[in-house]
Amino acid sequence: MRARARPILIAIVIAGLLMPWATGVALAKCNPGRANNGTYYWVGRSQASSGSGGVYSRLYTYSPYVTNGGFSYAWVMLPGSGNYQWAQIGNYEVYQGVRKTAIQYAWSSTQVHQINLSPQTLGSFVYQTVLWDPSSHRFTFQIASSTVYSVVISQWNPAGAQISSEINTLSTQMMGATGNHQNFWDSHIYYSGAWHNYAGGVTGYNTTYFGLSGSAVNMDTWDLACSA
Amino acid sequence: MKAHIGRKALGTSLLLALTFAGAFVARAATQGVPDCSIAGMADEYGLTLTTPSVSDPVAEDQLVRSVARDYPGASIADQQVATIDSKGLPTVDGRQGVVVLLAGVTPVGIGAPQGFQPGPIRARCVVSVYEALSGEFLVSLENLEAAP
Numbered sequence: 001m002r003a004r005a006r007p008i009l010i011a012i013v014i015a016g017l018l019m020p021w022a023t024g025v026a027l028a029k030c031n032p033g034r035a036n037n038g039t040y041y042w043v044g045r046s047q048a049s050s051g052s053g054g055v056y057s058r059l060y061t062y063s064p065y066v067t068n069g070g071f072s073y074a075w076v077m078l079p080g081s082g083n084y085q086w087a088q089i090g091n092y093e094v095y096q097g098v099r100k101t102a103i104q105y106a107w108s109s110t111q112v113h114q115i116n117l118s119p120q121t122l123g124s125f126v127y128q129t130v131l132w133d134p135s136s137h138r139f140t141f142q143i144a145s146s147t148v149y150s151v152v153i154s155q156w157n158p159a160g161a162q163i164s165s166e167i168n169t170l171s172t173q174m175m176g177a178t179g180n181h182q183n184f185w186d187s188h189i190y191y192s193g194a195w196h197n198y199a200g201g202v203t204g205y206n207t208t209y210f211g212l213s214g215s216a217v218n219m220d221t222w223d224l225a226c227s228a
Numbered sequence: 229m230k231a232h233i234g235r236k237a238l239g240t241s242l243l244l245a246l247t248f249a250g251a252f253v254a255r256a257a258t259q260g261v262p263d264c265s266i267a268g269m270a271d272e273y274g275l276t277l278t279t280p281s282v283s284d285p286v287a288e289d290q291l292v293r294s295v296a297r298d299y300p301g302a303s304i305a306d307q308q309v310a311t312i313d314s315k316g317l318p319t320v321d322g323r324q325g326v327v328v329l330l331a332g333v334t335p336v337g338i339g340a341p342q343g344f345q346p347g348p349i350r351a352r353c354v355v356s357v358y359e360a361l362s363g364e365f366l367v368s369l370e371n372l373e374a375a376p
Contacts, residue, residue: 039345040337040340040344040345040346042342042343044342046341046342069334069336070336070337071336071337071339073339075339077339077341079341083344083346084346084374086339086340086341088339090339092339094336095300095336096297096300098297098298100368102339104338104339106338109373109374110373110374111373112338112349112372112373112374113369113370113371113372114335114338114369114370114372115273115317115367115368115369115370116298116367116368116369116370117317117319117367118319118365118366118367146318147318148316148317148318148319149316149317150316151316162341162342164342166339166340166342168336168337203342203343204343
């Protein structure tokens with residue numbers, strides 16, 4: 001009897017040990033061990049397109065390490081041509097593991113707005129979208145093709161689309177790890193009356209700390225200091 | 229396992245969304261200095277707050293814990309129990325919640341376009357909404373500006 005039970009017990013123990021790898025979530029979040037320098041960093045792509053009418057991507061939901069006073073954000077964005085001109089949506093995490101789905105839009109340095117919604121499920125893939133209607137100047141934000149907010153901004157028009165991971169200090173982990181990338185898959189941009197494969201070029205990023213791979217349509221980013 | 233799943237129908241859906249976007253009542257971004265009250269923030273972001281039927285919205289200590297989790301260091305300046313209707317935030321539509329006006333919020337930063345280094349950001353008004361009884365986070369609204 002004991003001899004029969006032993007393999008079962010061993011199997012249970014092994015299964016328990018493997019569980020974190022199987023979920024791919026429990027091991028997320030690692031302190032990259034870098035200094036808090038208060039500088040913004042991005043890893044992503046940018047495509048210029050005057051009057052672009054939308055951008056969407058299928059974002060993986062990752063949970064990074066965030067230092068006190070920092071944030072880590074993976075997003076899609078319609079930017080304008082000037083500073084403080086953008087409309088974006090994505091996965092957002094701040095200190096102590098507080099995660100949200102965050103919408104941001106701005107039209108001047110004194111008009112920056114953020115709307116935080118419930119976070120997406122860890123490990124899930126969710127389409128996140130920003131649309132722009134040129135006739136009404138309305139920006140519409142969608143999660144899984146459902147509209148969650150819209151706002152009319154008449155002060156600027158989109159000048160392209162960006163897809164990126166972002167941190168605001170080097171001591172925070174960029175979304176993704178070497179063995180568990182932040183995916184931005186099936187990315188598309190709307191212009192000239194139709195949806196097109198996203199074709200953004202890689203924006204200069206710090207290759208000492210961060211990684212990027214894949215095409216513009218299926219891009220991955222990660223933090224080189226973290227393995228999972 | 230992460231799997232590639234194409235969604236060709238999505239483009240059509242998004243086009244439809246564009247077509248029907250005019251059906252939504254959106255907020256016009258023409259506001260100036262905001263009215264930093266619960267009513268002012270609700271109006272700015274398109275929330276309609278009406279008197280609810282719940283008598284025990286959220287335990288006070290639960291509310292304080294939720295606020296401390298979402299906005300460390302902030303204090304509750306005002307609160308209102310309400311049924312929340314919205315033209316732009318379907319996640320809160322028709323739900324009974326507690327709307328909390330926060331003071332002392334220090335924003336951590338903003339999701340700026342690639343290459344743009346914004347300076348310090350400060351919060352003018354922040355409202356956070358929690359579902360009645362459960363205390364579940366529903367939405368928070370932040371009116372921010374670059375610190376002069």
